[in-house]
Amino acid sequence: MNAEILSVTGLTRIFGGLTAVRDVNMTVHAGEVVGLIGPNGAGKTTLFNMLGGSLPPSSGRIRFDGADCTGEPSHVMGQRGVSRTFQITSVFPSLSALDNVRSAAYRTTKAGWGASVFRTAAYRREEADLHRRSMETLAFCDLDHRADILADALSYGEQRRLEIAIALAAQPRLLLLDEPAAGMNPEEGQRLVEMIRRIRASGVTVLLVEHHMRVVAAVCDRLFVLDHGVKIAEGPPAQVLNDPEVIRVYLGRETVDA
Template sequence: MSTPALLQAIGISKRFGGLQAVLDVDLSVMPGEVVGLIGPNGAGKTTLFNMLAGSMPPSAGRLWFGGEDCTGASAHHMAQRGMARTFQITSVFPALTVWDNVCAATHRHQRTDWLGAVWRSRAYRDEQTQMSERATHALQQAGLWHRRHDVGSELPYGEQRKLEIAIALATAPRLLLLDEPAAGMNPEEAGKLVLLIQQLRDQGMAVLLVEHHMRVVMGACDRVVVLSSGEKIAEGTPKEVVSNPEVVRVYLGRETVHA
């Protein structure tokens, strides 16, 4: 019996007035799979991401996450179900330390009420320990443990991107949506990002990423979906996609991509 998809979108479409931003896209992500979403600017990648994450409802189509029909569900609901997302523009709290940024994300798992906090009950103390351990692990995974006492605004842009990933990891997601995670990273940082994504996959986490950095796509992804003008034009392994004549024509052009 085959393993069901963790995320399954069928016939997803989005229209803004007379503009068809996304048209009849099928997309799936299996548990422990890394899927890349690529395409030229204006292809509909961010709109599709927003629909998958619950930031906007689709005009047509159905969406399932974790076996539940989540079509039109809110971003809060999707997060509660185990989906975490980063954005193209960094969204860290600039006045907080790196540690406090990540700890804030762990409160999605908090179960004790305010009375437990006031009286510092055993359940509250155990929960605080677990959240601290989760934040520590997320920072270590993202390679930011040595920066934990620094203020978010003091980090270079590339490390702010890594902090966003750590914040997402601290929520213990089943599916991680990464929107251009390599933006602002130098080649060494991008290489470490690939290793991190591979590590998350090996731990059973599913990842869906939008990325223009083709070396990251080639190194991290098991499968790649290509959008152009709101429609899916190709899907396959990274090597299959970069050798697809239509993908080369509309997106890659003369660029030479190496794994």
């Protein structure tokens, strides 16, 4: 098995008198697709917010690529190589699909403000490379033919794919997907499954929160299950999705094909 890229130990988040996440331990290995599942209110998004740097933990440790990054803000986590999407689509509606991706890709550029003001040769080369990489990212997400369309004019499924393209434009090593299949029809869900497989094949590790069990079973190597902020199960999808306790608190049926 590949080396650990993410390690979480004793992670806890308390809001006033409410413990949203309690003493969670988990690991993600490089090259894996790992799913985080559980009922609404289980603490999944709170855990994601801590991993992505938008919410500091009350206690516990987060290590990414061997370095302690507990409590580091989202822009620092982005610089380390962690990128994420959100439950609610967060694109710039008045920008084209291409400009949405370009805006995220600028994080990877090196030319300073002086080069941009004087439009040096190095700046022009970097801008050309940025355009090329942005178009490649759109093509990877099946959106290159929609590059010049305003994000607000894209279909819902296209907007969800655009959000993933924006996250990928920052060249992450770990991609956090928060309910990427939410609101998708079966055809869009299958396209998402194929995209996640391509993302993994490109060398990016994926951790996703998802309620669509067919998506989870199709792409995940391992699952972690939260209930009321506590991890209640972990393991391969075939094992976890047929765990009596997981069925009782979340799935509400006897078996799930995996």
